[in-house]
Amino acid sequence: MIKKLYDTSLSLLTDLYQLTMAYGYYQSQTAEKEAVFNLYFRRHPFSGGFTVACGLNYVIGYLREYRLSKKDIRYLETLTGNDGKPLFDADFLQYLTQLEFTCDIDAVPEGTVVFPNEPLLRIRGPILQCQLLETPLLNMVNFQSLIATKAARLRLAAKDDTLLEFGLRRAQGVDGGMTASRAAYIGGCDATSNVLAGKLYDIPVKGTHAHSWVMSFPDELTSFETYAEVLPNNVTFLVDTYDTLEGVRNAIRVGHKLRERGHTLAGIRLDSGDLAYLSIESRKLLDEAGFTDTGIVASNDLDEHIITSLKEQGAQINIWGVGTKLVTAYDQPALGGVYKLAAIREGDGEGARWEYKMKLSEQAIKISTPGIQQVRRYLDEQGNFVSDMIYDEDRLPTDAATMIDPLDFTKRRKFDAGQPYEDLLVPIFRKGKLVYQQPDIHQARERVQQQLAGLHAGIKRFVHPHTYPVGLERQLHELKTALILKLRGQG
Amino acid sequence: MIKKLYDTSLSLLTDLYQLTMAYGYYQSQTAEKEAVFNLYFRRHPFSGGFTVACGLNYVIGYLREYRLSKKDIRYLETLTGNDGKPLFDADFLQYLTQLEFTCDIDAVPEGTVVFPNEPLLRIRGPILQCQLLETPLLNMVNFQSLIATKAARLRLAAKDDTLLEFGLRRAQGVDGGMTASRAAYIGGCDATSNVLAGKLYDIPVKGTHAHSWVMSFPDELTSFETYAEVLPNNVTFLVDTYDTLEGVRNAIRVGHKLRERGHTLAGIRLDSGDLAYLSIESRKLLDEAGFTDTGIVASNDLDEHIITSLKEQGAQINIWGVGTKLVTAYDQPALGGVYKLAAIREGDGEGARWEYKMKLSEQAIKISTPGIQQVRRYLDEQGNFVSDMIYDEDRLPTDAATMIDPLDFTKRRKFDAGQPYEDLLVPIFRKGKLVYQQPDIHQARERVQQQLAGLHAGIKRFVHPHTYPVGLERQLHELKTALILKLRGQG
Known part of the structure; x- marks a missing residue:
């Protein structure tokens, strides 16, 4: 979508700390460790009851051309630390020149109605790549979702x-x-x-x-x-x-x-x-x-x-x-989307396993959720949206899935195996290869209206909208609870 | 500054009505009529007492590459009116392919502190060109001035x-x-x-x-x-x-x-x-x-x-x-800069004269000011800013200049010939040629701090700042008053 913004590569469109962290991973031999990050937001903009995901096509265009140019590397060579010596060594810069995008990405199609804490985009791949891409992915998805x-x-x-x-x-x-x-x-x-x-x-x-x-x-x-x-x-x-x-x-x-x-x-x-x-x-x-x-x-x-x-x-x-x-989305000119580490693959071969990750906070709403997340949207027989359940792909919902409110674990819903649903995240990239047939802009526009038709009127109200139910699948809830207790030294 | 944003020309970065008006001027043989437009804002952002002008370097980069491409023209050929027939004829599109930027531009250097109703940029040239450039000039100057x-x-x-x-x-x-x-x-x-x-x-x-x-x-x-x-x-x-x-x-x-x-x-x-x-x-x-x-x-x-x-x-x-x-300038994410026609040159040769133009409004603040405007900033002996007087370059201030408050004509100030001053707008383009030596970004940054040093502390206050005095030179005030009365049928 974006082909050439400025006369240079856009691959340095990132925060410097992504590069210093990348250098840290590289030097500590963890650059290729597989990680999973989720991109999500915590609150709807405009005090509203829903958000429309947008920006994926830009992300796809950006990633397809992702490659640091020689000029990029020459610029990075000039950066120095507080002792006046270079920040990065030559081996690392050489590594960057050869860096190719090789991650998996799953995301909700443009025009999908989404809710707080649901991943709009999930990236899985070498932690160094995931880190470098944080800033551009947030930039593109945050703003376009806000405006849509x-x-x-x-x-x-x-x-x-x-x-x-x-x-x-x-x-x-x-x-x-x-x-x-x-x-x-x-x-x-x-x-x-x-x-x-x-x-x-x-x-x-x-x-x-x-x-x-x-x-x-x-x-x-x-x-x-x-x-x-x-x-x-x-x-x-x-x-x-x-x-x-x-x-x-x-x-x-x-x-x-x-x-x-x-x-x-x-x-x-x-x-x-x-x-x-x-x-x-x-x-x-x-x-x-x-x-x-x-x-x-x-x-x-x-x-x-x-x-x-x-x-x-x-x-x-x-x-x-x-x-x-x-x-400018004048009354709220930024969507506070975040991008959080959710898991790292530890060990090799047979012994490999996911180590789940989360960021703690005194505020429950700011605690991230671990796991390889997918969102299951349950529908009623007319196709109206009933509720969204976030689950871990390694812990598939059982026949009668139980969904737990993340802010009040006593609020639960059960869905039997016959309840219709769709899983919202679809494969976009596999090992860096685009595997997604991009809908055109008119199809994305139609999708918004189809999605809004599935929402109860109270959720679309401007003043004090009804809150659409979103929860964690029971096994994911239990994983998260155990991890919080462990991180707080009470596990 | 911007070299190549997207893989195409940026010359269609404008509103369609600029092109339909351009077509109107072209077909009514007035495309080459000389016009003057001023770019200014009416209120400081953030309830503040000053604004920092920024974005000129972007404008310069844009105008130096201004040229409609063949792809641009092919796209314009596809546009149709409500009868399904083309909006534009082939002669006009041919004219556009050959269009070169040939205007004069005067502007305040980046980093200059400016006030409501002062032109940040003034363009003089064929009305068709001035019209096409309205949208990109506003886009670039509005946002960067807001953020600076x-x-x-x-x-x-x-x-x-x-x-x-x-x-x-x-x-x-x-x-x-x-x-x-x-x-x-x-x-x-x-x-x-x-x-x-x-x-x-x-x-x-x-x-x-x-x-x-x-x-x-x-x-x-x-x-x-x-x-x-x-x-x-x-x-x-x-x-x-x-x-x-x-x-x-x-x-x-x-x-x-x-x-x-x-x-x-x-x-x-x-x-x-x-x-x-x-x-x-x-x-x-x-x-x-x-x-x-x-x-x-x-x-x-x-x-x-x-x-x-x-x-x-x-x-x-x-x-x-x-x-x-x-x-995002979160608490006010847009600067409401406008771009208003101030004069059109009528007649040829000896008989040529400026016809002054303005837009009426019920609200005095929304009435534009006619004339080929320049801003004279009077200084005290320490170099502090005393007040800014907007004057018409065809009506130079006399020895003892009188400045009149545009919202209360009984408030006046006199400046004798010895009062130090500087005129804020400097030549940027002449007949489309760049005549301005662009300061680098560090010089622009220093200029902001030098300018702020010239402002009284009360004007830099966040809460209820003091209003810096800006007025119209007496002859310009009289021109504007006469034109308002004429437009209201009372002249």
Whole structure:
């Protein structure tokens, strides 16, 4: 997906401590030890009840081109410690030049609805590689999942209306804009204003004119007439440069001429003022003039809450243009995804076994879960999601699986063998080889809507959403409990 | 700066409406009309009293490579209107293939402290070009100025302590991370964890190890010992994987061994818990063991307010690692920069004159200012900033310049001819040719600190900062007033 960002390799897009740790593994002869890391988050963004996984295609593109270049190595040679001597020795740098990505990755497909503590991505392979990849994997998955989730919320608010993403000018950097356009489309937007995103990602693009177009003419009517002559098949007039309702009247004047020429006044756009009042008044003017099919676009710092409120007020808006609040996820501009070591393979041959790993914390929510994790999503007979159970692939659920709430071990659910389910993580890479047929962006977008359809309405609510049940399979719960007790010296 | 982002031209990194307007100008034979647009913002981010301009070097890199590729044109050929017919005709697309950047640009150097309504960048040239460039210029300047400002605030909070940027994993996309690292360094950070930013932008990089390093060993002490053997010249131990103060004791144990080998325990890092308490206790333990020079690094969702509070509590922290809150500008993740048409050249030869342009609004703050704007910063004899006066280059301030508050025309200041000043915008491009000697990133970083030294302390305060005076030169004020009255039909 990303081919060449900057004119150099992207393989140094990582934190320095990943490289110093890699050096540590290399020098202590543990670089090739097999490890498992899980990428997951602890809380939904936006005080919401669900999150949409996104970014996997970027990860795939990144890993397929993963290779340190000679320039990368020459740069690493220049790094020094506090005594002015090089950080890394020549043998290690030589090792890095030959490093190839050889891990297994399992991940949830883009567009999957996910919940706290569920691995969105699981990587298994030499610990040195897993470590180096932590930062780029988090960067790509965190941001795109955040934006896809925001877009899915906007889609819920906008219902069947058209939803446009307009955010490039306020996005966080070039790629902040590009990946936001991509994730916003997957999450539920219909189109973007971003032409390069249209070109590279096959997203429909939309746009007509700005205030500056109107201002560049002696008066608004002339500006509308000129635009309609040049682009009669793409007419949505921005009506608020001087006086909004007068702008609507000018749009109608030009609309009549468009009709005479066999074209349509597709829409008008409101970008300031009281959008509820102005849209209702604009609708009346348009309808009275016979432009009942002309759409009303609104923009101006919209988010899911304002759209909901405008709809409640009876606003006559059927196309929503959302920019800053979407592409920066303004009310929560980062998803706190983490990447935690869950197991290391110790011993060789017959004696090899997994040593499970976790990070302790005084706060139960911050304690990681060990194991080679998979997520089993149980469904009811209509295909609605019932609950998700995280289990260890080396400890398959028994016939009647028991799921335990990770924050309250007395809360349990049982599932008999006949309960339908699907396992969410699917194989993406095996020994560094891509084994996954990537869905295209439109399929990922459809998946979001299919997944949301499986969720109870209470979980999709914006205010105090219901918590979807996610738990640990009994054997994994017991493994985790034993490990906590051992680490706290009570095992 | 950005050479090749993606494997294609970046010249379509714009909103579709810029292209439809460009088509409108082209078809109505006004594409080559000379226009002036100003890029400015209306409010400081973070409820602050100043903003640091940043991103100009990116803009320069972008414009030097501005050229639509054949692939770009082929993509534009595929775009259709609501009747399924092409949006653009072949002549226009042919025109675009030959389009070269030929504008004049004046801008404030990176690292300049700026205020609302002051142009950070002014572009003058064919209106079609100015229009196409609106979106990328805003994208690059908005975000980097936002992050440089956040970093400058963190620097004020951290005083003379070391300030590290750690944000890549939570940044908004790859380039969101890269440009954030760059702007954070310019704004006042000392180093980044982002290795690729270190390589491409010549920023110092820092990093040692994460929790996963500790977890990959049977116990913490072994992990510290192994690290110290491998990287004795880069030792800062993360001490909170299991029990923080026990971690400090383990760090001290290994610190003694390091000393025996002629190395130093450079630091310990706290990443959770009560940072005030833990740093004070850690300092005691370190000092008692003779490690008075060992630094204490803190990280964990820090921002300028938490750093200020920790210092007030007597926290013994002298190195601050800031991530998410910095690189996403968490409390305000977008700067609302705008780009407004200010004048169009009408007529030819002798009869040519500027027609001034502005956008009206019911809110005075949203009314744009016409004119070919420059900013004159008056200084006192010590070089401190007194006030900034925006003037029209065609209406040079007279000997005794009068500056008028744009929101209250009865508030005025006079400056006599002897008052020292500097004009902030400097020539960057002339007819598309770069005429500016770009300062390097370290010079831009120094400029921020020099500029902040010129600002009164009240303006740098986080809570209810004093408002630095910015006004319009009398003749520009009169031009604007007359134009408002005319547009409102009262001229």
